[in-house]
Amino acid sequence: MLFQVEMTVNIPADLDPEIAADTKAREKAYSQDLQKSGVWRHIWRKAGLYENTSIFEVRDNEHLHEVLMGLPLYPYMDMKITPLCRHPSSIREDDS
Amino acid sequence: MLFQVEMTVNIPADLDPEIAADTKAREKAYSQDLQKSGVWRHIWRKAGLYENTSIFEVRDNEHLHEVLMGLPLYPYMDMKITPLCRHPSSIREDDS
Amino acid sequence: MLFQVEMTVNIPADLDPEIAADTKAREKAYSQDLQKSGVWRHIWRKAGLYENTSIFEVRDNEHLHEVLMGLPLYPYMDMKITPLCRHPSSIREDDS
Amino acid sequence: MLFQVEMTVNIPADLDPEIAADTKAREKAYSQDLQKSGVWRHIWRKAGLYENTSIFEVRDNEHLHEVLMGLPLYPYMDMKITPLCRHPSSIREDDS
Amino acid sequence: MLFQVEMTVNIPADLDPEIAADTKAREKAYSQDLQKSGVWRHIWRKAGLYENTSIFEVRDNEHLHEVLMGLPLYPYMDMKITPLCRHPSSIREDDS
Amino acid sequence: MLFQVEMTVNIPADLDPEIAADTKAREKAYSQDLQKSGVWRHIWRKAGLYENTSIFEVRDNEHLHEVLMGLPLYPYMDMKITPLCRHPSSIREDDS
Amino acid sequence: MLFQVEMTVNIPADLDPEIAADTKAREKAYSQDLQKSGVWRHIWRKAGLYENTSIFEVRDNEHLHEVLMGLPLYPYMDMKITPLCRHPSSIREDDS
Amino acid sequence: MLFQVEMTVNIPADLDPEIAADTKAREKAYSQDLQKSGVWRHIWRKAGLYENTSIFEVRDNEHLHEVLMGLPLYPYMDMKITPLCRHPSSIREDDS
Amino acid sequence: MLFQVEMTVNIPADLDPEIAADTKAREKAYSQDLQKSGVWRHIWRKAGLYENTSIFEVRDNEHLHEVLMGLPLYPYMDMKITPLCRHPSSIREDDS
Amino acid sequence: MLFQVEMTVNIPADLDPEIAADTKAREKAYSQDLQKSGVWRHIWRKAGLYENTSIFEVRDNEHLHEVLMGLPLYPYMDMKITPLCRHPSSIREDDS
Numbered sequence A, B, C, D, E, F, G, H, I, J: 001m002l003f004q005v006e007m008t009v010n011i012p013a014d015l016d017p018e019i020a021a022d023t024k025a026r027e028k029a030y031s032q033d034l035q036k037s038g039v040w041r042h043i044w045r046k047a048g049l050y051e052n053t054s055i056f057e058v059r060d061n062e063h064l065h066e067v068l069m070g071l072p073l074y075p076y077m078d079m080k081i082t083p084l085c086r087h088p089s090s091i092r093e094d095d096s
Helices: A017-036 A061-069 B017-036 B061-069 C017-036 C061-069 D017-036 D061-069 E017-036 E061-069 F017-036 F061-069 G017-036 G061-069 H017-036 H061-069 I017-036 I061-069 J017-036 J061-069
Strands: A002-009 A040-046 A051-057 A077-086 B002-009 B040-046 B051-057 B077-086 C002-009 C040-046 C051-057 C077-086 D002-009 D040-046 D051-057 D077-086 E002-009 E040-046 E051-057 E077-086 F002-009 F040-046 F051-057 F077-086 G002-009 G040-046 G051-057 G077-086 H002-009 H040-046 H051-057 H077-086 I002-009 I040-046 I051-057 I077-086 J002-009 J040-046 J051-057 J077-086
Touching: A002 A061, A002 B040, A017 A040, A040 B002, A061 C077, A077 C061, A077 C077, B002 B061, B017 B040, B061 J077, B077 J061, B077 J077, C002 C061, C002 D040, C017 C040, C040 D002, D002 D061, D017 D040, D061 E077, D077 E061, D077 E077, E002 E061, E002 F040, E017 E040, E040 F002, E061 E077, F002 F061, F017 F040, F061 G077, F077 G061, F077 G077, G002 G061, G002 H040, G017 G040, G040 H002, H002 H061, H017 H040, H061 I077, H077 I061, H077 I077, I002 I061, I002 J040, I017 I040, I040 J002, I061 I077, J017 J040, J061 J077
Parallel strands: none
Antiparallel strands: A002 A051, A002 A077, A040 A051, A040 B077, A077 B040, B002 B051, B002 B077, B040 B051, C002 C051, C002 C077, C040 C051, C040 D077, C077 D040, D002 D051, D002 D077, D040 D051, E002 E051, E002 E077, E040 E051, E040 F077, E077 F040, F002 F051, F002 F077, F040 F051, G002 G051, G002 G077, G040 G051, G040 H077, G077 H040, H002 H051, H002 H077, H040 H051, I002 I051, I002 I077, I040 I051, I040 J077, I077 J040, J002 J051, J002 J077, J040 J051
8 A cells, every 4th residue: 555755854953963863874774674675665855855755555554654653763854644546547557 | 857746636517528538538548658658657646536646757847848738637737846856765776 | 444534515506406415315325325334434524614524444545545536525525634543542442 | 512633742852751751651641531431532643643633522612621731741732623513424323 | 602703705796686685684684683592692893804703602513503504694604613611811700 | 992812822831930820820910900991801712722812992003002012921922913893783782 | 093904806807898997997086085085095006916005094993894895896805904003113103 | 116014023032131122222223214214114013913014115126125134123023025016096196 | 126026827718719829929929029128037937837937127116017917918827026136146247 | 957946044043153154155155156157047135035036057856956955054944946947938049
């Protein structure tokens, strides 16, 4: 089941640089593990912004919640979540 | 070059049903041709809505403009357009 | 899987009264069938408004889409859709 | 009498972790007491967000006010409150 | 139990003048009956606008819903509804 | 001359508790003096919120400005101000 | 007593041109009479828009309401109304 | 050339009181000098708010920019700027 | 003196095609005359939208008003107008 | 390929003045280098505001992202980004 998740990152200017660097490193590792396992299907940077558009494939809403709450940068993020489904004009069977 | 395009379709209730059906059929054919040629990379329906989230791969802004203006349903659509680029956390080289 | 769906109904003033009455009757029957089958778990009227807050239990996003698109009043409705999950403070195991 | 209450929780990043943990524990106990007594009829987590949708059954507006003001996390919450009533299409007699 | 109701009236320019005049006359009679019975406690015109701020005293949400749905001008109105309660600084015991 | 004033109170979490308590006490006294003199005609709490809807009867805009600027909690308030007048449907001669 | 009134004019494209021309002529005469009598103190066009910013000097809210409701173009206008008072930094005693 | 400038003042609660008082005194002197020279044509307080509506007469956009950037309170202000011109219904030749 | 003008074009679907075509042709000629004379300094299409961003160089606000009101498509346009001035970081003396 | 970028600068009041001055100096140098190389085609100050409207000519979205992320003031800026293309009414071949 697919969800579009748009994330905006707002790291406070006064966050300790070491904590910031460590959190970003853990975020990257977390994201890449989920990409490899097929849960985080797509991630694109919005040009010129600390924002991304992502597509997740999860078992259900509960699974989506767990995955997002596990993001190391979650406390500094705003989230916009949209449930998706296959489009009738799509030529592909899988995630279109 | 990738763009996220979010389309909301508002077909007026008083549009002639034959014109509406014909326009939708041409829209579907137009979309599928662009999907086959790789320009319309993804199209997902937003669940419960006459809206879609699409990813286009185009040569440049001009190309995006031509592709969108050619949509048979364009006169009944609202568009939100966001330029995308590769995300540094992506594990994929292509469209991530 | 639960979704909160908030529906706002805008029936145009110039809709033929017979068509309006028939559509509302079919809407009510459609809603009650889905309530009996457990898909439309809750429906509340917002006091003073032609709006409702509903809770749906569906198999997945696709199922939600089909159920909502089947609403006889769908062409006259605005929809706000929110995926839900169990709350950690809930004392109930089912839909809380 | 039913009310829909949508709560968004914003715990400041610099809140003392012990105070935060204690407040959350008291919030959970408070919520569960009200669920057991039937006042807090439903509580759902919005997937991926620190937000919930709740349904309260209270004697009157005054009662609703007291119950919400008693929330240990109230100082960190935004509230959206909507009075509800039975929907004419509902098949249930109680809270639909 | 008190509710603040803010009403904005948008009578379409092409409404038959006789129907418009008749509807306004019925609206006025309906409002004055409810004022005499104490249900419609206050009504003020917003200066320069076809809008009013009203205070209703009703038994419950259901009662409020019935009263508002009975307004002859309801189809041409937008409504904003806010449940009220006594203010702790008020010097009055009744509706303050 | 009547004005509707909607006040939202945002006392910062880090305000010294003694100062906060003293300011609230002065606010209550100030409000009650104005209620007794007939200037602050009505004050209602919005259920579940640190907000109120108030009706002021003042000589003119200047008088309204002075009264509001004198509020001990003014620095922590957002204000929405609407000039009111008698409604043609009102059955009362005074403040309706 | 001074009020700032910002007016946006939306004359429908299908209004009979004679009615439109007559209404605009009456609007101009009405405005100039009020300017001569000192009630309509200032009127400025917002550059590039069918909008104006005006300053009215009226006896009270009721007077403002009557003046605005008398505008021949009122049915095609949106209004934003702001009560003004003398500014403590002003060097003038009268209207600024 | 005339501009409408709407200023909202947000002086932070923790600004040193001496600095605040000095800045306000300099703001008043700066404003009054510009009023005397005819650049700051009008200034009105919005009743009940730390906001003003002002009319400036400047040589060009550059001049407006310099005048506003020179405001001692500028760092604490939000600005809304609207270019104005003479209204065709105005009876006055100067700033109407 | 420079102004940024953002224009959104909404030609109604039921406009007579001949009138539409004629109006667009006159719009193009009008725009190109102003470009040649240096008044309409820049015009860019927003990709995928019937919107443009334009830069005008005019004598004053009055001149801007006349130029925009003369647009054949003006009745179908929404306008957002922003006065510009030279930027201190610009390396160019003219319109930068 | 052209992009319109609207930047709003919010330098926090408590930023160390030396750091602020140094960052602004580096911003200016960075901007002027990009102007000289033709990437930052235009920059205009919005009159009365710490905001600018800029036009960038870049190879692609990736290039735009790099250029904007390199801005020394980026952490204090909000960005609004719009892809542009040549307008059919433009008389110029290059950036119109």
